Structure formats: structure tokens, C-alpha cells
Amino acid sequence: MFWSLGSGIFQLTAYQCITLWLMANGYVPTITVAENPVWFFALLLMIPMWSAFHFYWVHRLLHHRFLYRRVHSLHHRNIDIGPWSGLSMHPIEHLLYFSTLCIHWVVASHPIHLYFHVVFEGPGAAMTHTGYEELLIKDKRSLKLGTFYHQLHHRFFNCNYGNQEMPLDRWLGTFHDGSAEAGARFRS
Ligand SMILES: [Zn+2]
Numbered sequence: 504m505f506w507s508l509g510s511g512i513f514q515l516t517a518y519q520c521i522t523l524w525l526m527a528n529g530y531v532p533t534i535t536v537a538e539n540p541v542w543f544f545a546l547l548l549m550i551p552m553w554s555a556f557h558f559y560w561v562h563r564l565l566h567h568r569f570l571y572r573r574v575h576s577l578h579h580r581n582i583d584i585g586p587w588s589g590l591s592m593h594p595i596e597h598l599l600y601f602s603t604l605c606i607h608w609v610v611a612s613h614p615i616h617l618y619f620h621v622v623f624e625g626p627g628a629a630m631t632h633t634g635y636e637e638l639l640i641k642d643k644r645s646l647k648l649g650t651f652y653h654q655l656h657h658r659f660f661n662c663n664y665g666n667q668e669m670p671l672d673r674w675l676g677t678f679h680d681g682s683a684e685a686g687a688r689f690r691s
């Protein structure tokens with residue numbers, strides 16, 4: 504809770520405030536739905552993919568020996584994850600992780616896109632670390648929650664660096680499905 508609220512929410516809010524200020528003062532390109540409805544909706548679909556691409560590479564960088572020891576090992580103290588594990592990160596990791604929002608400084612967007620992106624990165628991290636795959640109501644899936652995918656990263660450390668919005672782990676050979684065969688492949 505200390506790292507999530509003290510550094511995580513603080514930095515996420517700072518990124519949001521700075522970006523809104525840049526938008527309001529015309530320092531970064533903006534659009535409205537009336538001006539360009541196609542780009543407006545396309546960008547909403549592209550933000551999760553951009554975020555997944557950015558997360559994968561930032562995360563691989565954080566697993567470099569130098570940064571892992573000093574920075575990312577704090578997040579990996581969470582072996583059996585829960586919602587508070589999501590943003591429990593070193594301040595340097597928050598700075599890198601939230602830098603995904605800098606896309607709004609170069610690509611024309613609207614505050615709605617920024618809010619969506621902020622929710623995806625902030626509360627979204629709590630959801631992907633719930634430790635539960637989905638919320639069931641009367642045995643039917645009502646909400647997709649945490650992913651077993653990222654839970655395996657917290658268990659085995661050297662696999663599943665990305666998330667499921669983009670199949671980068673499958674393309675780059677770092678995908679672990681939790682099976683004994685995958686475990687043997689990673690050990691070899
Ligand atoms: Zn994690």
C-alpha cells in the first residue's frame with residue numbers, strides 16, 4: 504500500500520496533470536470526436552496494444568541484472584499476488600511504467616483517451632494482480648480479472664513479460680502456459 508499510494512498514485516496523477524496541462528495549453532496535438540471520429544475510435548482500440556508493447560519492452564529492461572537488483576526486485580517480493588501487488592513498485596519502475604502515457608505528447612488524442620489510458624495502467628494493474636482469473640456470478644463469467652498469465656511471471660520470473668493484449672511473449676519465445684512441458688523447456 505505504501506509503494507502503490509505513496510509513489511504509484513502520486514506519479515500517475517503527476518503524469519495525468521502534466522498531460523492535461525499540455526493539452527489545455529496547446530503544447531501537444533489534440534483532436535475531438537467531431538473533427539475526426541474514425542481516428543478517435545481507432546485510438547481507443549490502439550491504446551491497449553500500445554500499452555502492451557511498451558510494457559513488454561520496459562519489463563524486459565527491468566529484468567536486466569542491474570535494474571532487477573536495484574529496482575524491479577521490489578515488485579517481485581510479491582510471489583503470491585493480490586490487488587495491492589499491482590502497483591507495488593520502486594519509484595523508478597513507476598516512472599518507466601507510466602511513461603507509456605507520453606504517447607499523448609506526440610500522437611494527437613483527446614482527454615478521454617488519456618483517462619482511458621490512466622485507468623488501464625493504474626486500477627488495471629490491481630485487476631491483473633488479483634490472483635483470480637475472473638469474477639463469477641451464478642457460475643457465469645461476469646468480469647475478466649487477473650490473469651494466470653502474469654501470475655506465472657511472479658512465480659517463475661523469466662517468462663510472460665508482456666500481457667495478453669499483444670502476443671509478444673509467443674512471438675519472442677518467452678511464453679509459459681504453466682504446464683510441466685513449458686517448465687522443462689524453460690529449465691533447459
Ligand atoms: Zn506484476
Ligand SMILES: [Zn+2]
Nearest residue numbers: 562566575656
Ligand atoms: Zn518482472
